[in-house]
Amino acid sequence: MLKETLIKATNEAAKVLTAYFNQPLVITHKEGVNNLVTEADHKSEAVIIGIIKESFPGHHILTEESGDLSQESEYKWIIDPIDGTVNFANGLPICCVSIGIEHRGKMIMGAVYNPFMNEFFFAERGAGATLNDKPIHVSEKSEAMKSCLATGFPYTYLDMPNGPLGVFSRLIRKGIPVRRLGSAAIDLCWVAAGRFDGFYEHKLQAWDSAAGIVIVEEAGGRVTDLKGNEYSPYQPGIIATNGRIHDELCRWINTEVEM
Numbered sequence: 001m002l003k004e005t006l007i008k009a010t011n012e013a014a015k016v017l018t019a020y021f022n023q024p025l026v027i028t029h030k031e032g033v034n035n036l037v038t039e040a041d042h043k044s045e046a047v048i049i050g051i052i053k054e055s056f057p058g059h060h061i062l063t064e065e066s067g068d069l070s071q072e073s074e075y076k077w078i079i080d081p082i083d084g085t086v087n088f089a090n091g092l093p094i095c096c097v098s099i100g101i102e103h104r105g106k107m108i109m110g111a112v113y114n115p116f117m118n119e120f121f122f123a124e125r126g127a128g129a130t131l132n133d134k135p136i137h138v139s140e141k142s143e144a145m146k147s148c149l150a151t152g153f154p155y156t157y158l159d160m161p162n163g164p165l166g167v168f169s170r171l172i173r174k175g176i177p178v179r180r181l182g183s184a185a186i187d188l189c190w191v192a193a194g195r196f197d198g199f200y201e202h203k204l205q206a207w208d209s210a211a212g213i214v215i216v217e218e219a220g221g222r223v224t225d226l227k228g229n230e231y232s233p234y235q236p237g238i239i240a241t242n243g244r245i246h247d248e249l250c251r252w253i254n255t256e257v258e259m
Contacts (some may be wrong), residue, residue: 013048147177
């Protein structure tokens with residue numbers, strides 16, 4: 001029932017994205033620069049919440065736009081109604097619906113759907129990861145220097161050492177290709193599918209990564225915080241890789257001197 005509800009909610013929310021895509025949008029701004037929210041975000045989120053509450057009225061729900069709809073429950077649904085809103089608002093088809101399910105503090109299931117590319121990623125803990133119902137696996141690259149990476153940048157830059165720009169500069173100056181798609185959920189899924197060998201970001205929210213981390217791990221990858229420790233979606237930094245380049249990439253990110 002959990003899986004069926006998750007898939008239904010993801011599919012129905014994606015219909016909202018396709019209906020509003022490349023149409024005139026009502027856009028408002030949250031705190032920060034270019035931190036947009038559209039009427040499609042709110043509509044997609046309402047559809048998802050409605051479907052979850054119909055089947056599981058007692059479950060805890062955490063969403064990007066409505067916040068923490070707390071309930072006393074062992075289950076928490078973590079929702080990003082549109083991951084990549086800036087892309088969506090500008091007619092760029094790199095955006096998606098992302099929903100993860102947490103049970104007793106552990107992510108157990110995730111779905112990420114980009115309807116514009118017809119790519120539905122899904123994973124259940126212990127059952128592997130799929131793209132459009134076909135199994136996917138991480139890449140086999142073994143050197144970070146020869147890898148293709150993805151990252152993202154926060155809308156507000158903190159004056160911190162070894163921050164997003166410093167790490168990005170260090171990597172690209174060594175000739176390591178680093179891409180910036182604008183959707184962390186898609187970045188994670190593309191690591192799971194072997195398109196990227198690794199992804200890192202300094203500042204994410206739980207709804208950005210909740211679904212994707214299950215998909216990466218079930219595809220054979222590894223996910224940690226920026227220091228290489230156990231990952232929690234409730235702290236900001238993340239490294240997700242095929243596992244083979246993980247320790248090397250972690251050193252690149254945490255070492256300010258040239259390697």
